Amino acid sequence: MIKITLPDGAVREYEQGVTAMDVAKSISEGLARKVLAANINGQTWDASRSINADASLQLLTWSDLQGKSTFWHSSAHLMAEAIESMFPGVKFWVGPPLETGFYYDVDLGDHQIVEDDLRKLEVKMAELAKKGENFIRKEISKNDAVKYFSEKGDEYKLDLLSNLQDGEITLYTQGGFTDLCRGPHIPNTGFVKGIKLTSIAGAYWKGDEKNKQLTRIYGVTFPSTKELDEYLILLEEAKKRDHRKLGKLQQFLQKAQMDSGYLPVITPHIGHKDLYVTSGHYEKYGKDSFQPIKTPQEGEEFFLKPMNCPHHCEIYKTSPRSYKDLPLRLAEFGTVYRYEQHGELHGLTRVRGFTQDDAHLFCMPNQVKDEFKKVIDLVLYVFGSLGFENYTAQISLRDKEDRSKYIGTDENWELAENAIIEAAAEKGLKTVVEYGEAAFYGPKLDFMVRDAIGRKWQLGTIQVDYNLPERFDLTYIGEDNAKHRPVMIHRAPFGSMERFIAVLIEHCAGKFPLWLAPTQVKILPISDKFMPYAESVLQQLKKADIRAEIDDRNEKIGKKIRDTELERTPLMVVLGEQETNNGTVAVRRQGKGDLGVKPMAEFIEMVNEEVTSKRTFE
Ligand SMILES: [Zn+2]
Ligand SMILES: [Zn+2]
Numbered sequence: 001m002i003k004i005t006l007p008d009g010a011v012r013e014y015e016q017g018v019t020a021m022d023v024a025k026s027i028s029e030g031l032a033r034k035v036l037a038a039n040i041n042g043q044t045w046d047a048s049r050s051i052n053a054d055a056s057l058q059l060l061t062w063s064d065l066q067g068k069s070t071f072w073h074s075s076a077h078l079m080a081e082a083i084e085s086m087f088p089g090v091k092f093w094v095g096p097p098l099e100t101g102f103y104y105d106v107d108l109g110d111h112q113i114v115e116d117d118l119r120k121l122e123v124k125m126a127e128l129a130k131k132g133e134n135f136i137r138k139e140i141s142k143n144d145a146v147k148y149f150s151e152k153g154d155e156y157k158l159d160l161l162s163n164l165q166d167g168e169i170t171l172y173t174q175g176g177f178t179d180l181c182r183g184p185h186i187p188n189t190g191f192v193k194g195i196k197l198t199s200i201a202g203a204y205w206k207g208d209e210k211n212k213q214l215t216r217i218y219g220v221t222f223p224s225t226k227e228l229d230e231y232l233i234l235l236e237e238a239k240k241r242d243h244r245k246l247g248k249l250q251q252f253l254q255k256a257q258m259d260s261g262y263l264p265v266i267t268p269h270i271g272h273k274d275l276y277v278t279s280g281h282y283e284k285y286g287k288d289s290f291q292p293i294k295t296p297q298e299g300e301e302f303f304l305k306p307m308n309c310p311h312h313c314e315i316y317k318t319s320p321r322s323y324k325d326l327p328l329r330l331a332e333f334g335t336v337y338r339y340e341q342h343g344e345l346h347g348l349t350r351v352r353g354f355t356q357d358d359a360h361l362f363c364m365p366n367q368v369k370d371e372f373k374k375v376i377d378l379v380l381y382v383f384g385s386l387g388f389e390n391y392t393a394q395i396s397l398r399d400k401e402d403r404s405k406y407i408g409t410d411e412n413w414e415l416a417e418n419a420i421i422e423a424a425a426e427k428g429l430k431t432v433v434e435y436g437e438a439a440f441y442g443p444k445l446d447f448m449v450r451d452a453i454g455r456k457w458q459l460g461t462i463q464v465d466y467n468l469p470e471r472f473d474l475t476y477i478g479e480d481n482a483k484h485r486p487v488m489i490h491r492a493p494f495g496s497m498e499r500f501i502a503v504l505i506e507h508c509a510g511k512f513p514l515w516l517a518p519t520q521v522k523i524l525p526i527s528d529k530f531m532p533y534a535e536s537v538l539q540q541l542k543k544a545d546i547r548a549e550i551d552d553r554n555e556k557i558g559k560k561i562r563d564t565e566l567e568r569t570p571l572m573v574v575l576g577e578q579e580t581n582n583g584t585v586a587v588r589r590q591g592k593g594d595l596g597v598k599p600m601a602e603f604i605e606m607v608n609e610e611v612t613s614k615r616t617f618e
Pocket of ligand 2: 307308309360490491
C-alpha cells in the first residue's frame with residue numbers, strides 16, 4: 001500500500017500502481033468526470049499514470065491553469081490527428097499550449113492551407129473527439145523512437161529526438177496518431193467538446209528566418225460548446241469594440257496625468273538614425289527594427305521610432321534647465337514600432353506598432369522617491385477605477401556581489417534603490433525584491449496584476465535611468481550655480497494601451513464598467529409603433545453625454561433582451577405603451593435583470609452618477 005496526501009492534508013491509502021483517476025473515482029464519480037490531469041509531488045502527470053510510491057496529489061480540472069494547459073496541449077494532438085488524416089504525409093514540429101488555446105507548427109509540403117480547411121479540420125476533430133480515444137503513454141528507447149520517425153519520414157521529430165537521451169523519451173498515441181511528447185495529456189479525447197480553429201500563420205522553423213517556413217495553425221477548445229460560444233462572442237465583441245474604447249481609456253489616463261503635473265507632448269513617428277545611435281537603441285535593436293527610410297537627396301536614414309525616450313531627451317535639451325524647473329514630466333501616448341516575426345504576433349498583446357502610455361520624468365537625485373510615490377498613486381488610482389484589486393510589484397535592484405556592470409555612481413544608486421523601496425513601502429504596495437534584476441542603467445519597479453480568473457499579467461514599469469542623461473549630455477543648473485546631471489525616470493506603468501485593453505477585456509470578460517462601455521444603454525422598443533418615442537429617448541440620452549443605440553430590428557422583445565445581454569451592454573431600457581404615455585423607461589441591467597420603471601430624468605441621473613464615480617459593478 002502507498003500513502004497519498006491530498007491538498008487538504010488528508011492521507012489515504014491505496015494499492016501501489018493507483019492512478020490519479022482511481023483516486024478521483026474513490027472520492028466521487030462526479031469529480032472523476034472533471035479530472036484532466038494531476039499534480040504529483042509538484043509535477044503535472046497524466047491522470048492515468050500509475051503512482052508507485054507515497055506521493056502528494058492534487059487533481060487538476062478545467063478551473064486550474066495546469067488543467068487548462070494540459071487540455072489545450074492535448075487538443076493540439078487531436079488537431080494533429082485530424083491534420084494527418086486529411087493531409088497524409090504531413091510532418092510535425094511542436095504543438096504547445098498558449099495562454100488561451102494552442103497551436104501546432106506543421107510542414108504540409110506543397111499544400112497551402114486555407115480558411116475553408118480549418119472548418120473541415122474542426123469537423124474532423126469533433127468526429128475524432130467523439131470517439132473518446134485514450135491518450136496512451138509509452139516509454140521507448142531512443143533507437144526505437146528514431147526508427148519509428150525515420151520510417152514515418154518526419155525529420156522534425158528526428159531533430160527533437162537528437163536532443164533527448166534514453167530514459168526520457170515517451171510516445172503518446174490517441175487513435176491512429178502517435179507523437180513524440182513528454183506529456184502530460186488529458187485522459188481521453190472525449191473531454192474536448194467545443195472546438196474552434198482560429199487562424200493560420202507562417203512560422204520559421206525554430207524561429208530562424210533562414211529556415212523553412214512552417215504553417216502554424218492556432219485553435220482553442222473547451223470542455224463544453226457553451227463555453228466555446230461565450231468565448232466566441234467575447235472575441236467578436238473585442239474585435240468590434242477595442243478601438244472605440246481606446247478613446248475613453250486614453251482620455252481617462254490623460255486627465256489623471258494632467259492632474260499629476262505632466263506636460264503632454266507629441267513627438268514624430270520617425271527619427272534620424274543619429275538620434276538612436278546617441279541613445280544606444282541603434283546598436284541594440286537596429287537590426288531587428290523595420291528597415292530605415294532613406295531621404296533621396298542626402299541619403300540620410302530615418303527609423304520608425306522604437307522608443308519615445310530619445311525624443312523626450314531632445315525636448316529636455318531645447319532650453320537650459322534650472323533646479324527650479326525640475327521635476328519636468330513629459331507624457332506622450334507615443335506609438336512605437338518593433339519588428340516582430342509574423343508567428344510571434346498575438347491579438348492585441350503582441351503587435352508591431354503599439355501605443356505606450358509613456359512618460360519621462362527628469363528630476364534631481366533627491367526627488368526620485370517623491371516621483372515614485374506620485375507614479376504609484378497614479379497607477380493605484382487607475383487600477384482602482386478599472387476594478388483590478390489583485391496586483392503586486394517587483395522591485396529590481398543591483399546584483400549584491402558584482403557591481404562593476406552598472407553605470408552611475410554608487411551614491412546615486414543607493415539613493416534610488418532606497419527611494420523605490422521606501423516609496424513602495426509607504427504606499428503599502430505588496431512587493432517582492434529581486435537582486436540582480438536591475439538594468440545596467442538603473443533600478444526599477446514593475447507592476448503585475450491578476451485578472452478576475454487569477455491569471456497574472458505583466459504590465460509596465462517605472463525605471464530609473466542614469467544612462468540616457470549621460471548619453472544626451474542633459475544638465476541643469478543647481479542651487480550652487482554649477483551644472484548637474486538630472487536623473488531620468490521612464491514610466492509606462494500600463495505597458496501599451498493595446499496590451500492593457502486586452503488585459504482589461506479578459507479581466508472583465510467583456511463586461512466593461514459603465515463609464516468605459518462603448519454602448520452604455522441599449523434602447524429596446526417593443527415594436528415599431530414605439531420608434532418615435534425610442535428616438536426621443538435616444539436624443540435625451542445623447543444630450544446628457546450617454547452613449548446609446550436603438551435596437552430597431554423587427555424582433556420579439558425577448559430576443560432583443562437576450563441579444564443585448566450577450567453583447568454585454570450594461571444597461572437596457574424597454575419601451576412599450578405605458579412608458580411612451582408616461583415618459584418613463586423600464587430599466588434592465590446586464591446580468592442582473594429588471595430594475596423597475598423610472599422617469600427619464602431619474603434614469604439619466606442614475607447613469608451619470610455611476611459614470612462619474614467610476615463604480616464597477618459586478
Ligand atoms: Zn503532447
Ligand atoms: Zn523611456
